Amino acid sequence: MKGTALVTAAPNFSAPHIEYGQLAPMLLVFGVAVLGVLIEAFVGRDWRRAVQVPLAYLGLGGALAWTIYLGVDRASIEGRTLWDHAPNFKAAAMGSVAVDAPTYFLQGTILVFALVSLLLIAERGHDAFTPQAAAVPGSDAEQESMAAGSEHTEVFPLMMFAVGGMLLFPASNDLLTMFVALEVLSLPLYLLCGLARRRRLLSQEAAVKYFLLGAFSSAFFLYGVALLYGFAGSVRLSDIANEIGKQSGSEPLLLAGVALLSVGLLFKLGAVPFHSWKPDVYQGAPTPITALMASCTLVSAFGAILRVFYVGLENLRWDWRPMMWAVAIITMVAGAVIAITQTDVKRLLAYSSVAHAGFLLLGVIATSKAGLSATLFYLAAYGFTTIGAFAIVMMVRDSGGEAGHLSRWAGLGKRSPAIAGIFAFFLLAFAGIPLTSGFTGKFAVFQAAVEGGATPLVIVGVLSSAIAAFFYVRVIVVMFFSDPEPDAPAVVVGRTAATAVALGLAATVVLGVLPQPMLDLAGQAATQLFVR
Template identity: 50%
Template sequence: MNLTINWVATVPLAIVLGAAVLGTLLEAFLPRSVRRVAQIGLSLIALAATFIAIIWRWKDLSSQENPGILRPLSLSDSAAFSGVSLVEDGFSILGQAVILICAFLAFMLIADRTLLRDGSFAASAATRPGSAEERESTEAAREQTEVFPLALFATGGMMAFVSAFDLLTMFIALELLSLPLYVLSATARRRRLLSQEAALKYFLLGAFSSAVFLMGAAFIYGATGTLSFYGVAILAQQQQATMMFLAVGAIMLVIGLLFKVGAVPFHSWTPDVYQGAPTPITGFMAAGTKAAAFVAMVRVFLWIVGVVPDAFRIFMWIVIIATIVVGTVMGLVQTDIKRLLAYSSIAHAGFILIAVNATLANINGIQLAALGAVIFYLLAYGLATIGAFGVVTLVRAKDSAGSVLGEATLISQWAGLGKRNPFLATAMLVFLLSFAGIPLTAGFIGKFEVFATGIAAGDTVLVIIAIIASVVTAFFYFRLIQLMFFTEPDEDQIEIVSSEGLSVVAISVALAGTIVLGIFPSPILDFIAGIF
């Protein structure tokens, strides 16, 4: 069997993963004093180069007669899509572009340090919290620069995840993006025990969800004899598959992906991990992992779930309604801002699932509309999320002696932020308004596109529930806004720290993107619609 590989199409993925490998080597051979600068430069240059490569691949794809066609990165001359692992199409390119934008901004948060020279990461994550070794590492001002290659590996896994076209490759990509995040979640500089507990919960529940995903792939292989999306779809149409086993396998696949997006009842890890992980990693996970998982989920729906849609209608309605309701109700009672954003992310996952579920509707044009709605929502949500967590990194608590501590995550501590630092408070205001779906923000356009897709697919009841939930979620967003702008500040509670500037740049870019996409969405929406 002759196998043809499209090496040129692998360039974006090769740049990211190659930079991750090079970063690992730099950790081994460079002196400690220059590692941080080298790792930051390598990571940002690699992500920028990868984005340029994505633009090049899009131009190459759009120059074809049918730009919406799937282009396999490897192809056998004996059978169509035989042994295909990755594909290149408009949807994967858009998904990778969203992931890279979010990753670039998140890496600036990861790289930034305050003028106190205390970044978000432990001096040595391998030391026991409270031990003499930890104190020695902290006093020596050591830095955990391994986080950069780990985050690059996770980014490469996300990019491979959205391009995977068989279940084995999808599983490998899932583990590639997950394993570094398990480690990164345990590297917080402060509240180390909480960080390690969060990482352990994330690892155990993530391993369970991966096992469910893998078992689903086994069911599908048993029903069809293939792991290729194309092969599953063809054999199912030809009635050469055991449909009951195929339906069970598809449900288990989707459950594994629902864990990654934080949908109910697979969401229990989300608030603990969001709270315990280093804040830049929380933003990276919230934006990048969600984008990768939703794009992969849409591909699974189009090629596998679409052949057994009747088995999913009630299941998806239950999951969507539960996700929206739990995310909304639990968000109302939160007093920690990171847990508040965690439950907010759960509610947003429910909103996006409305568009994902719309791909099952047998209506002309609805699938393309759903794809565009998902991509735009992920971009809008990713910008606002990274910007919001960027603000959190710069608002610090103080003790009674006036010493600056970790992030001020208690919502009550944000009282009067508008007077203390108008820029950060205004940026947070815009991000919260975008989460709430207020007009002239990107979040409003994203929700409008998703809800319009749901109505077109006949899921009007789901859209009504989502609209009601959006109104309710606005309450806890406006509660924080009221504290920031209409409550007198307590000078003894918080300190707005100055940083090297990367966080401010990331917040400013996210702020500009949220406003521009809200006021002038048409060019991006038209571009997304035209690439399919």
């Protein structure tokens, strides 16, 4: 029996070698998160916010600076231009974390989006978060805590934990690390979703739905990991790839494992048929958190799915491609078609995010360098636009908080043309009108898909873009060509939210008009594909 060998085999234990320098951005973010928890415990209530907010900025900013330094440093060691003939990246932390060029790009993108989202989360005076999550909505306790002006500064450490998990998720080189990262990023987000100040029942409902469905999908992910472990005898992506290369690739364990693993990953992206959480959660969650999820989580989840399918399952692509074709087609079409009937702005943006996930899947299906670089560029472009759009949703307010219903946005263009104009521009970028970043991103992804032989998918993509353009334009028509109601919502522009909108607008314009530097950067990040 092999089993008896397990008990007696006690190899000499040697301490694992950890490359702290390469992992520093993640360690810094996690360190700041832990420090934030300690601050909650030891710093007085009046001072917490004054400590937490700068700490969060410093942590994310420091991690971003370090990521950029690592990326530039790697290139200069080899005496070459940035990532040209990529130097020897190797997996860090005993092969568990792959720190390679695409990882640097994805982590840098996530950190930039997290910083911009932090501008929204930390905005003073908007009060997106409930003063006392434990108080029952409408109770005296809630009134008291609101009158006392208390607030949950736990939001900041929770956000840092989520961002730390997001940084690790696309970098994980084995499926166990990926699972742990998935949970580290999801668990704080479940909590953050339930913390909205207004419409608290909706917010709590969103948290419950997100939690139950998220846990359900991660159970599928994990069973997929178990089956792949049974197939390959290892959860390391490169080992799985080697094992697939050796065998015919028709093993039931392998195929079932890939299917279950894909369920977990596609759920995080919100691809149809695993999208039903997305509109509910985006609508119910506090809008700054929605912005964080719509940008950072999407980047992180796409990073992970790219790594799994490019590194682990590339040899199996003739088996998973038909399935991904089907998912991409229904995601693009269903996202665009269902969005037409929406009447809530956040829900509409959620369905638009579903449709965009479908476009991004084209880059995954391409399994080529062009596909990888196009996806990286699209993620960077889409994230900026979506944060800007949600920042504007935060600004349009009436007595009941944010005016989410589309009918309340009627005539916004007459009352505050600047904000309505910027929102219209973001919508046009979502629709992929030329001279916006959305056009460049879509063009790059479609081009990569055509080169990869997926022309029918591109035709579906273009058609569903046309359908999507209809409802984006409908919102613009409502804003500019109808008269405002007498009690129409006011536009309250906070300083930090305005900064976030400005950054989103600048990125959308620059990546649309002068996309070449960013395309080059994404292309260089993709020259090496992923480390094995």
